[in-house]
Each structure stands twice: as structure tokens, then as C-alpha cells.
Amino acid sequence: MSDPKDFVAGVDSDQRRSPTRVVFVTRRTSAQVKAHYEEQVQTYPEVLFRVLLAVEILAIVLVVVALLFNAPLEGIADATHTPNPAKAPWYFLGLQELLHYFPPVVAGVLVPTMLVVSLVIIPYFNINIEAAGLFLNNRQRRLQIFYITAIGLIVFLVAFHVYVAAVPTLIVAIAMMIAANSSPTSLSAPRRYLASKPMAWWVMTWFLFELIVLTAVGTFFRGPGWSWVLPWRS
Amino acid sequence: MPGKIDKILEQVEQSRVWRSIFRSGRGTSTLHNALAIQQSVFLHLFSTKVRKRMLSFSSTWYLGTLTLGTFFILIVTGVLLMLYYHPSVPQAYADMKDLQFVVSSGLFLRNLHRWSAQAMVFLVFAHMFKVFYRGAYRAPREFNWVIGVVLLLITLLLSYTGYLLPWDQLAYWAITVGSNISAAVPLVGSKIHFLLLGGNQVDANALLRFYVLHCLILPLAALLFVAVHFWRIRKDGGLYVHQSEPKKAGAVDETELVKEVQ
Numbered sequence: 001m002s003d004p005k006d007f008v009a010g011v012d013s014d015q016r017r018s019p020t021r022v023v024f025v026t027r028r029t030s031a032q033v034k035a036h037y038e039e040q041v042q043t044y045p046e047v048l049f050r051v052l053l054a055v056e057i058l059a060i061v062l063v064v065v066a067l068l069f070n071a072p073l074e075g076i077a078d079a080t081h082t083p084n085p086a087k088a089p090w091y092f093l094g095l096q097e098l099l100h101y102f103p104p105v106v107a108g109v110l111v112p113t114m115l116v117v118s119l120v121i122i123p124y125f126n127i128n129i130e131a132a133g134l135f136l137n138n139r140q141r142r143l144q145i146f147y148i149t150a151i152g153l154i155v156f157l158v159a160f161h162v163y164v165a166a167v168p169t170l171i172v173a174i175a176m177m178i179a180a181n182s183s184p185t186s187l188s189a190p191r192r193y194l195a196s197k198p199m200a201w202w203v204m205t206w207f208l209f210e211l212i213v214l215t216a217v218g219t220f221f222r223g224p225g226w227s228w229v230l231p232w233r234s
Numbered sequence: 235m236p237g238k239i240d241k242i243l244e245q246v247e248q249s250r251v252w253r254s255i256f257r258s259g260r261g262t263s264t265l266h267n268a269l270a271i272q273q274s275v276f277l278h279l280f281s282t283k284v285r286k287r288m289l290s291f292s293s294t295w296y297l298g299t300l301t302l303g304t305f306f307i308l309i310v311t312g313v314l315l316m317l318y319y320h321p322s323v324p325q326a327y328a329d330m331k332d333l334q335f336v337v338s339s340g341l342f343l344r345n346l347h348r349w350s351a352q353a354m355v356f357l358v359f360a361h362m363f364k365v366f367y368r369g370a371y372r373a374p375r376e377f378n379w380v381i382g383v384v385l386l387l388i389t390l391l392l393s394y395t396g397y398l399l400p401w402d403q404l405a406y407w408a409i410t411v412g413s414n415i416s417a418a419v420p421l422v423g424s425k426i427h428f429l430l431l432g433g434n435q436v437d438a439n440a441l442l443r444f445y446v447l448h449c450l451i452l453p454l455a456a457l458l459f460v461a462v463h464f465w466r467i468r469k470d471g472g473l474y475v476h477q478s479e480p481k482k483a484g485a486v487d488e489t490e491l492v493k494e495v496q
Contacts, residue, residue, distance in 0.1 A: 038475075040283040042267040047284050048277075054296045055303035062307060062353060066345035073334065076327040077406035079435065086407035089397050091355050091390065096411065104418030119383045122366070123376035131369065204366050211359075 084224045093218025094211055100226050101162045115207075122200060131198045135180040143180055150176070164217050168209045176202060279464040281472055288473040293368075297361035302460070304354035309453070311347040319399070321445035323438040326401040351393050358389045370474035378466040381459055388456045395448035398441060409444070410436050 041047065088096045098107035135142055150173040157166035175194060182191035223229035246252055247260045258269035268282040287293065318337055319329045333340035362382060365371060371379035398409045413436065417427040432439030467473060 039286040041286050041289065042264060042271075043280050043282050043284055044267045044270040044277070047280075047289065050289060050296075051299050054299050055306070058300050058303045058353075059307060062304070062346060062350050065349045066342055069345065069349070070341065071345050071348035072404060073330055073400060074403040076324060077401045077403060077436075079406070081403075083403055083407055086411050088408050088411050089394060090352075091359075091393070092412060095415075099415070104415055105420060108415030108418050109420070116383065116387065119362075119386075120380050123371040123373065123379050201367075204363070208363060 085222060085226055087218070087222075090215065090219050093222075094214035097164060097214045097218040097222070098162075101160050118203075122204075125200075131200075133179070133184070133196045134176070134199045134202060136184070136195070139180070146176060146180070164214060165210055168213045169206065172202065172206045172209060279461060279468065281468040285472060285475055288475065293475075294473065295360075295364055297357055297364050301354060301357040301361055304350045304357060305456070305460070307350045308347060308354065311343055311350065312449070312453075314343055315347055316449060321399070321442050323401065323441060326399065326441060330400045330402065351396060355389060355393050358386050362386060365474075368474060372474075375466075375470045375474060378463060378470055381463050381466065385456065385459050385463060388452055388459065392448060392452045392456065395444040395452065398436070398444045399448065401441060406436055409440070413440075 087093065095107060095112065098111060101107070102111075134146075150169070154166055154169055154173065157163075157169060178191065179194035179197060182195040184192055184195055186192050186195060220231040221228055244260065247256075253259065256270075257273045258266050260266075271277045271280060271282045315333070318333055318340065320326060330344075333344050335341075337343075365379070365382070394409075394412065398405045413427060413430055416430055417423045419426055428434065430440070430443070431437070432443050
């Protein structure tokens with residue numbers, strides 16, 4: 001057992017750079033096997049029963065809603081009489097709100113395409129996988145990029161009078177500034193929470209916030225000629 | 235009496251015909267339960283076992299399950315509505331009025347279809363955000379996330395094509411607003427617009443096209459992708475469990491030092 005070694009043993013914990021791991025079992029050390037065990041249940045009947053129960057409750061709720069509220073039905077389609085405002089289904093009203101400010105090629109084609117592409121590529125970027133707090137590493141550089149992006153975006157939205165989208169952007173930007181000035185050792189729990197959030201989280205939260213605000217504004221606060229109306233004053 | 239029914243059931247379940255259909259046989263052992271999943275062409279999309287803590291409501295909110303539930307309700311109510319609906323102008327609108335005032339439970343059927351459709355769109359979005367915030371899109375589940383995005387688009391298209399079918403003012407102008415956007419695509423916009431509507435404006439051709447998309451092409455596409463979506467859950471290692479997520483109380487400790495090799 002005194003042969004000279006014809007290999008070099010390295011130590012590395014980054015599985016993207018060194019995916020292959022070799023274990024050397026020498027005489028003095030012994031290999032220890034760590035087994036992972038987690039309690040599991042059979043899909044049939046335990047999971048299927050819960051699925052059926054969940055769908056049953058859903059069906060009951062929807063049946064009650066269907067008994068209480070009638071689906072809207074207006075007069076027969078008439079190409080010569082345009083209602084004011086003509087609204088898309090509620091899930092497209094966020095886009096229709098943007099269509100009010102930007103030309104169709106931007107609000108109707110560019111923005112939706114960018115949304116779908118960004119959703120698809122989320123899992124393929126390491127920065128989305130690592131999930132370290134956005135401002136915890138490389139703080140100065142990331143702060144610079146953040147300020148340029150946030151200010152540029154808000155100035156752009158205000159220049160086009162898109163205050164409906166600028167306000168949520170501003171709120172998210174303020175939350176990000178609080179996160180930048182917090183750390184995992186901050187005293188308050190909300191600050192620790194914000195400091196731990198990665199970039200993907202911030203982008204998605206901004207998207208969710210904009211989606212809710214724009215859809216709500218398009219649904220409830222828009223009247224004839226897409227003017228601002230208050231839903232409780234009809 | 236219950237004993238007699240049990241006996242009859244047992245005889246049925248042990249009969250040659252029953253066993254030729256359901257091969258897992260009678261019994262409640264782990265093997266029988268596993269076979270009940272494995273031996274069914276539909277259920278074998280799922281894994282035979284699931285981590286116990288994934289059953290808790292907080293880990294998934296059952297959003298994927300509920301989305302599937304709305305989809306089933308929509309298929310059933312949709313097929314029944316098809317029995318009373320002609321995709322032609324102006325008969326389509328007259329059929330809506332018939333559903334409202336003439337057909338037994340017609341109004342209820344249409345209400346259920348409409349509200350389930352709204353619920354499905356909402357649930358698909360909710361499911362997507364829940365999956366994102368849990369980080370369940372990470373490797374090896376990247377591709378299932380992409381399939382999920384495709385299913386989101388199919389759901390939106392299903393809802394959008396169904397929106398035109400009542401042929402009332404609401405439907406007509408919503409589709410006019412929406413389809414005009416497709417005309418804004420650079421270079422090929424007007425061609426896409428024409429292809430979508432079968433003409434230059436929303437008319438009888440558009441109604442027929444939307445009907446075929448809504449009742450045939452899109453549901454088939456949805457079924458196909460849903461099947462892949464479920465199958466990938468199994469193939470990607472089951473429902474996502476985050477390392478830091480607390481185990482359920484009373485669960486067996488996961489790490490055991492098994493053996494020292496000497």
C-alpha cells in the first residue's frame with residue numbers, strides 16, 4: 001500500500017463546476033453512508049381522496065355562485081353600434097390599459113411577447129436559481145444598476161403619463177431601497193425578510209403588483225372614452 | 235343486509251370481467267395501492283407515492299388540483315352547452331336566449347361554465363405565482379415550468395375564444411378590440427388578423443373559427459400539455475420540497491447514519 005499516488009485530490013463544493021465526485025476510501029478513514037428517508041404516503045387512496053375532496057368543494061362553491069349570479073348577456077352583436085367603452089375580458093384589461101398610452105405595436109405586441117419570453121427563461125438563469133439576497137454581494141455595483149434601472153423606468157412611465165404603472169414601480173423601488181439598507185442581521189423582521197430576497201423575487205413581485213393594479217384600474221376605474229371614473233359613483 | 239352487499243361487491247370484484255379491467259385486484263396492501271396507480275393509463279401519470287408533507291394545504295394550496303377541477307367542470311358543462319348551440323349568425327344569440335328562458339337548467343349550465351372559466355384563469359395565474367414564490371421552477375423542473383407557461387397561454391386563448399360565442403355586444407366588441415391588436419404585429423399583422431377572423435372584421439366566419447378553436451383544437455392541446463405537465467412532476471422527482479421547509483411534526487428524522495464500511 002505504499003504506491004505513489006497518480007492522482008491529485010481536489011476539494012470543491014460547486015456542483016456546476018465539478019459535477020463528478022469521486023470518493024477515495026483509504027484504510028484509515030471509513031466511508032459513511034447518509035441515507036435520506038422521508039415519510040411518504042400512497043397516492044391511492046390517500047392523495048386521490050384529497051384531490052377528489054378538493055375538487056368536490058370547488059364544484060360546490062362554483063355551483064352556488066352559478067345559482068346566485070347570472071352570466072352577463074347584452075343585446076345582439078351590432079357592428080354599427082360601438083359601446084363606450086368597449087372592454088376586453090378582465091384578464092386582458094391590464095394590456096388594454098397600456099394600449100391607452102402606447103401604440104398597439106408596443107402595448108399589444110412587444111409587451112406581451114416580452115412577458116412570455118421572460119416567464120419562459122426564468123428557470124434558465126443562474127441568478128434566479130442561487131436565490132441570494134439581491135444586495136448582499138457586489139453591493140455597490142448592484143446598487144448602481146438598480147438606481148439607473150428604477151429611475152429610468154419611472155421617468156419613462158411619467159413622461160408618457162402612465163402614472164397607474166409608475167406608482168407601483170415607485171413603491172417596489174422604495175421597498176428595494178429599504179432592502180439595500182438592511183441585512184440578514186437587521187433587528188426588524190420585515191427588514192431581514194426584504195434583505196434576503198433575490199433579484200427574480202423582486203422582478204416577479206413588481207410584475208404581480210403591476211398586473212393587479214393595471215387590471216383593477218382597467219376593470220373598475222375606466223369609463224366612457226377610457227376616462228377615469230370612480231366605480232361607486234355611477 | 236350490508237354484509238350481503240359486501241359479498242356481492244366482492245364477487246363482482248373477483249369476477250373474470252372485473253379483473254380483466256382492473257388488474258390491481260382486491261386488497262389494501264401497499265402493493266395493491268401501488269398497482270392501482272401503475273396499472274391505470276390515466277393514473278400512472280402520477281407517482282405511486284407522495285411525500286407526506288406535500289399533502290399539507292400550505293405547501294401547494296391545491297391550486298394545480300383546483301385548476302384541473304375547473305377544467306373538468308368546463309368540459310362537462312361545455313359539452314352539454316354544445317348540444318344547444320349553433321355557431322352561426324344570428325342563431326348563436328337566439329340559442330343564448332333559449333338557454334336563458336327555454337332549456338331546463340340552461341341558465342344554470344351557462345352560468346356554471348362562465349364562472350368556472352373565470353375561476354380557471356384566476357387559478358392558473360395563482361398556481362404560477364405560488365410555484366414561483368416556492369422556487370419550484372428550479373432544476374430539474376425547468377421544462378415543466380415552460381410547459382406551465384404554455385398551459386397559461388392555452389387557458390387564456392380558451393377563455394378568449396369562448397368569449398365571442400354568445401354573440402352579444404359584450405362578446406363582439408371585446409373580440410374586436412382584442413383582434414385589432416393582432417393587426418399591429420409588424421409585417422404580417424394584417425395577415426394574422428385575416429387568418430384569425432376569416433375576414434377583415436368579426437363576422438360569421440370569425441364565430442365559426444373561434445367555435446372550432448374553443449371546442450376542438452384548444453381543449454385537445456390543453457389535454458395533451460396537461461398530461462405532459464403531470465407526467466413531468468413524476469419524472470422530475472415528485473412535488474417540489476424546499477430544503478428549508480419544516481418537516482411535519484412526528485415525521486421520522488430524514489438523516490440516519492446507516493453503516494460504517496470497514
